[in-house]
Amino acid sequence: MIQINNLHKSYKIGSNSLHVLKGIDLKIDEGELVAIMGSSGSGKSTLLNILGMLDIADDGKYLLDNVLIQDLTETTAANYRNRFLGFVFQSFNLINYKNALENVALPLYYQGLGRKIRQQKALEYLEKVGLKDWATHLPSELSGGQKQRVAIARAMASQPKVLLADEPTGALDSNTSNEVMGLIQKINEEGKTILVVTHEIEIAHMCKRIVTLKDGVIVEDKKTNQTLIDTNV
Amino acid sequence: MNSLKTIFDYDTWQEIFGSVAKNKTRTVITVIGVLWGIFIYITLSGSAKGLDNGFDREFEDMAMNSMFVWPQSTSIPHAGFKIGRSPRLTVQNVETLKQQVPEIQYIAPRNARGVRSGPPASVVYRDILRTYNIYGDYPEYSSISTKKIYKGGRFINNADIKNKRKVCVIGERTQKELFEEDESPIGKFIRIDNVYFQVIGVHKFNPGGGFETDGDIFIPFETFRNLYNTGDKVNWFVIAAYEDADVIAVEKKVKEVLKRIHKVSPDDERAFGSFNLGEVFNRITGFADGMTFLSLVVGLATIIAGVIGIGNILLISVKERTKELGVRRALGATPGEVRVQIVLESVFLTLISGIMGIVLGAFVLAIINFFTQDLSDFPYTNPTVPIPLVIGALIIMTVLGTLIGLIPAQRAVSIKPIDALREE
Ligand SMILES: Nc1ncnc2c1ncn2[C@@H]1O[C@H](COP(=O)(O)OP(=O)(O)OP(=O)(O)O)[C@@H](O)[C@H]1O
Ligand SMILES: [Mg+2]
Numbered sequence: 001m002i003q004i005n006n007l008h009k010s011y012k013i014g015s016n017s018l019h020v021l022k023g024i025d026l027k028i029d030e031g032e033l034v035a036i037m038g039s040s041g042s043g044k045s046t047l048l049n050i051l052g053m054l055d056i057a058d059d060g061k062y063l064l065d066n067v068l069i070q071d072l073t074e075t076t077a078a079n080y081r082n083r084f085l086g087f088v089f090q091s092f093n094l095i096n097y098k099n100a101l102e103n104v105a106l107p108l109y110y111q112g113l114g115r116k117i118r119q120q121k122a123l124e125y126l127e128k129v130g131l132k133d134w135a136t137h138l139p140s141e142l143s144g145g146q147k148q149r150v151a152i153a154r155a156m157a158s159q160p161k162v163l164l165a166d167e168p169t170g171a172l173d174s175n176t177s178n179e180v181m182g183l184i185q186k187i188n189e190e191g192k193t194i195l196v197v198t199h200e201i202e203i204a205h206m207c208k209r210i211v212t213l214k215d216g217v218i219v220e221d222k223k224t225n226q227t228l229i230d231t232n233v
Numbered sequence: 234m235n236s237l238k239t240i241f242d243y244d245t246w247q248e249i250f251g252s253v254a255k256n257k258t259r260t261v262i263t264v265i266g267v268l269w270g271i272f273i274y275i276t277l278s279g280s281a282k283g284l285d286n287g288f289d290r291e292f293e294d295m296a297m298n299s300m301f302v303w304p305q306s307t308s309i310p311h312a313g314f315k316i317g318r319s320p321r322l323t324v325q326n327v328e329t330l331k332q333q334v335p336e337i338q339y340i341a342p343r344n345a346r347g348v349r350s351g352p353p354a355s356v357v358y359r360d361i362l363r364t365y366n367i368y369g370d371y372p373e374y375s376s377i378s379t380k381k382i383y384k385g386g387r388f389i390n391n392a393d394i395k396n397k398r399k400v401c402v403i404g405e406r407t408q409k410e411l412f413e414e415d416e417s418p419i420g421k422f423i424r425i426d427n428v429y430f431q432v433i434g435v436h437k438f439n440p441g442g443g444f445e446t447d448g449d450i451f452i453p454f455e456t457f458r459n460l461y462n463t464g465d466k467v468n469w470f471v472i473a474a475y476e477d478a479d480v481i482a483v484e485k486k487v488k489e490v491l492k493r494i495h496k497v498s499p500d501d502e503r504a505f506g507s508f509n510l511g512e513v514f515n516r517i518t519g520f521a522d523g524m525t526f527l528s529l530v531v532g533l534a535t536i537i538a539g540v541i542g543i544g545n546i547l548l549i550s551v552k553e554r555t556k557e558l559g560v561r562r563a564l565g566a567t568p569g570e571v572r573v574q575i576v577l578e579s580v581f582l583t584l585i586s587g588i589m590g591i592v593l594g595a596f597v598l599a600i601i602n603f604f605t606q607d608l609s610d611f612p613y614t615n616p617t618v619p620i621p622l623v624i625g626a627l628i629i630m631t632v633l634g635t636l637i638g639l640i641p642a643q644r645a646v647s648i649k650p651i652d653a654l655r656e657e
Contacts (some may be wrong), residue, residue, distance in 0.1 A: 053649040054563060075567045082565020093560045095652070097255030109248070110565035157566070216314070 001162060001193045002028040002051065004138040007060035009046055014148030020046050021057070022216035028195070033188040033226075035204035036197045038213035044197045045166055047213065051195065052085050052164045053077045067162050082110050086155030088165035092147040100126060100150045101135040107158040125153040129183060145176030152183055156192075163187065163194040169203055181206045202227070249577050253585075256550065259323045260582065267539035267586035268593070271626060274532020275594025279618045280601065296339075296377045298475040298480045298511040303349070303469035305506045311498035320495035320504055322467040324454075329494060330470075333446075334475055334486045336478040341374040342467040344457050346491040349468050351461065354450065357424040358411040365407055367425065367450045369457025373498075377473040380451075385419050386434025393453040400456075401468055406447040407437045413427045425450065428460055480511030495644035534586075536630060544637030551575060551641040558645050559653025568646040575645050579629055579638025587630045591623060 020043040030035055049055040050062070053072060053092040053177060062069040064084060068178055072080070081087075086107075089131050094103045105122035113121070126132050129149040139147055155163055166182065169177035181203060188208075190195050204210045205227045212220035253260050256617075304320045310368055347353030347366035352365040374380075375388045382388055382402065393400050393621050403418065403567040412418045418432045430452065438447035457463065491497070497504040551558070557570055566574075598617070 051650050052563070054654065055649075074650075075569065078562060078565050078567040078570075081563060087563050089654070093556070093563075095557050095560060098251065102251075106561070107564040110561075110567075110570065115243075115247075154564070 001030040001032070001065055002026070002195075003061075004051075005061040007047070007050065007062065008058045009050060009055070010058060010224060016072055019103075020216055021050075024060070024213075024218060026211065026218065028193060030193050031188070031191050033185065033194045033208045034196070035203075035210045035224075036195060036205035036213065037199070037210055041200075042213040043216050048164050048166050048195060048197050053080050056188070074100040078110075082107060082158060084161045086158060086160035088148070088151050088155050088163065088168045090167040090170040092139070092144075092151045092171075094147055094150060094154075096139050099136050099138050100131060100142065100153075102155045103139070103150055104157050107154060111158055118204050118218070121157055122153075125157045125217040126150070128156070129153045143176070144172050145179050148172065148176075148180050149183060152180070152187070156187060161193065163192055165195065166197045167199065168196060169198065169200070174202075177203065178229050185226075185229055196213075245573070245577065246581075248574060249581055252574075252578060253581060257551050259546060263543045263582050264586035264589065265538060266542035267630065268536075268590040270532065270535030270539035271587045271630070272589030272597075273535050273593045274528065274626060275591055275618050275623070276597050277528030277532055278525060278622060279594065279598040281521060281528050282617055282619070283526060283598070283601070283605070285518075285521035288514075288521060290439075295379075295510055297514050298478060298483075299377050299471060299473040300480065300484050300487075300507055300509040300511065301469055301471055302484075302491065302505055302507045302517045305503055307497055307501055308503040309498040309501040311501065312496045314496060319577065320491070320497055321561055322470065322491070322495075324467055325465060326467065326470070326491065326494060330472075330487060330490055331526060334483060334489045336474045336486070337472055338475045339373045339376045339471075339473040341371045341377060341471045342454065342469075343471060344369040344454065344461070344463055344466070344468045346461060356407070356411070356450065358421070361411050363407070363410055364449040365404070365448045365450050366450065367457070368445065369454040369461075369463075370451045371454050371565045374451075374471060377471050381437035382434040383437060385417065386432075388434060388436075389451060389453050394455050396458060397455045398453060399428060399430045400433045400453065401425065402434040402436050403432055404446065404450065406437060407450060409433050425452070426460065469510045474511070480515075481508055484509045484512075533629070536572040536626065537633065539586070540583055540630065540633040540637050543579055543586075543634065544640055547575065547579055547582075547638060547641040548644060551645045555645075555648060555653045555656040559648075559650050559656065562650040563654060572639075572642040572645050575642035576635055576638035579641070581636040583630045583634030584627065587627060591618075591626070591651075594618070 002025055004026050007024040008019070009022055010017045010019040026105070035058050036047065038044050046055065050057045053069065056072060057232065064080075069080070097157070098106070101119065101122050104125055105118040108118040108121055123132065123135060126135055130151055131146060131149055132145060134142060134150075139150070143149065152168075163184075168184070169180055172180060184194060184196065185206060198204050205224050206229060207224060208226050210220070211218055226230060237303065304322055306319045307314065307316050310316050322342070322343055327342055330340055331337055345366060345368045347364070348368075354364060355364050370389055371394060372390050380388050380402070386402070388402055389400070392398070395643065401423070403423070408418050411423065412421070418435060421432050422429045423432060424430075436449075436451070452460070472483070472487060474480055484507055489499065491505055492499055492501065495504070558566075562568075562571065595618070616655040
């Protein structure tokens with residue numbers, strides 16, 4: 001599903017250049033649930049952003065579902081993001097003046113779907129994350145866990161090939177973290193490819209595979225004995 | 234083009250409306266600026282139009298290039314005469330003036346009682362006695378100052394003059410005061426200063442007219458002459474120049490001729506008085522035009538200021554919404570879609586406030602109209618803003634709104650989505 005070879009990325013800070021990713025090779029198959037670990041500043045988010053086409057690598061090859069991603073204009077990147085990728089952020093990033101349903105429906109709007117279909121699909125995904133009854137609530141009326149579940153529903157609604165989550169549980173307590181991870185596992189069970197950036201080893205072990213970054217390179221890549229969360233949401 | 238499609242998309246507007254409705258404070262602040270501008274523009278230009286209409290009404294009955302000339306008293310000794318002599322205008326002057334001032338189209342000598350000299354006439358019908366101002370007129374007078382005569386009646390004609398007929402045209406008020414409501418005055422005889430006159434018409438009073446009243450009685454000049462024994466004396470002349478003539482020059486010429494005939498020093502400015510309607514009218518139209526122009530400039534400037542205000546606030550709001558726009562782009566909004574959204578928000582805000590300003594302005598004009606409706610002595614009628622100006626204002630606002638919206642729109646997409654998302 002995802003294949004990257006020799007990926008490089010550096011940031012310019014003034015006249016200096018900070019080499020963050022120093023040749024990453026990674027292959028992720030369809031249906032995998034991968035945790036990306038590493039200390040702060042090791043380049044996890046940078047990698048995820050490049051995979052998410054929010055940022056561009058300086059060098060290297062990136063294949064998404066056998067499509068070579070290169071020479072992206074902002075517009076094609078937007079279209080790829082819209083069709084192939086779903087994002088879940090640490091800080092949820094819901095639009096505060098839109099209710100849960102409208103938030104979930106937003107990527108569908110940019111897909112050009114009609115209103116009825118959008119509403120119907122959005123409701124369907126809200127139901128999937130157990131928040132159907134909260135459809136008309138604004139983000140400010142939801143708990144952190146609920147917000148993240150809405151964000152997951154939003155990421156899933158456009159039926160992406162890959163779900164990218166950057167510390168999805170970073171702002172949540174351990175109970176709600178488990179809840180959210182349970183949901184991610186459930187989605188993964190349905191066959192979705194998912195990447196989760198995390199600091200916490202417990203969270204990483206809820207994934208099927210752990211990739212560890214250090215100083216811009218992959219230092220470890222191993223399968224886990226996945227801890228399954230008993231979902232009763 | 235993709236962005237063109239988005240403009241006419243119901244959902245685009247849904248998005249815009251959502252964003253506008255949810256950011257209430259921002260919306261209200263932006264709206265006020267443009268609303269104020271267009272409001273000023275509408276009220277000012279509407280008022281200017283009202284003033285313009287008012288002046289038009291004030292003078293609608295009078296030929297625009299007409300003037301009055303009357304004798305006063307000399308202030309310079311000349312040809313053996315001392316000062317303080319009042320030249321005596323006569324009917325014979327009419328022919329001389331016509332000959333020597335070819336620009337004159339109509340000239341009507343007038344005599345009156347109750348206005349410039351003598352007491353008003355006492356008029357009796359049945360057992361009612363009233364006094365009214367009375368004028369001796371030639372038919373020409375109605376060519377200069379249009380007299381609207383009620384149905385069934387007429388103004389004085391040449392035959393009346395020739396036969397020195399004892400006929401009269403009375404005013405609306407005169408009719409009301411002397412006759413029963415359902416009684417037609419036409420053909421009836423009234424007694425004017427002890428002489429019986431047959432009523433031939435009732436003239437409609439124009440409240441803006443200013444010079445005459447609704448009770449005036451007009452009789453043939455020659456009859457007046459006999460009745461009051463005025464000989465060939467004329468109180469004043471009413472003169473209308475041809476349309477293309479320069480009224481001020483004509484006025485000067487007329488006075489020169491009169492000075493010569495009446496042996497008045499050519500330098501004597503006080504011997505004859507005159508009132509030049511054309512000149513006054515020109516000045517007034519100039520004033521009204523100036524008002525319209527001023528309101529256009531002021532209105533336009535305020536609108537521009539308001540739209541720039543919208544641009545400013547959108548710029549701030551785009552900065553505030555950096556994160557939101559980053560999220561939208563992560564979810565698949567293309568730069569084009571983001572740009573169109575911001576520009577349309579700008580246009581939408583501009584137009585909404587513009588329309589509110591127009592409605593408010595129209596409302597205020599309606600109120601002004603309501604209160605000035607019955608003021609016959611204040612030249613202000615039907616203050617309206619011509620539709621083309623309103624449409625023009627709307628177009629200007631749309632264009633300005635688009636142009637100004639481009640700045641925050643460009644700014645919104647100039648930042649990379651990843652940086653936008655990182656923003657706190
Ligand atoms: N836009 C940027 N400009 C300059 N330097 C950047 C930029 N983004 C990230 N960096 C730097 O690149 C390095 C890697 O950042 P990145 O966000 O990928 O780390 P991370 O592994 O996600 O860390 P954390 O666990 O704290 O989120 C850091 O040293 C960071 O300071
Ligand atoms: Mg990070």
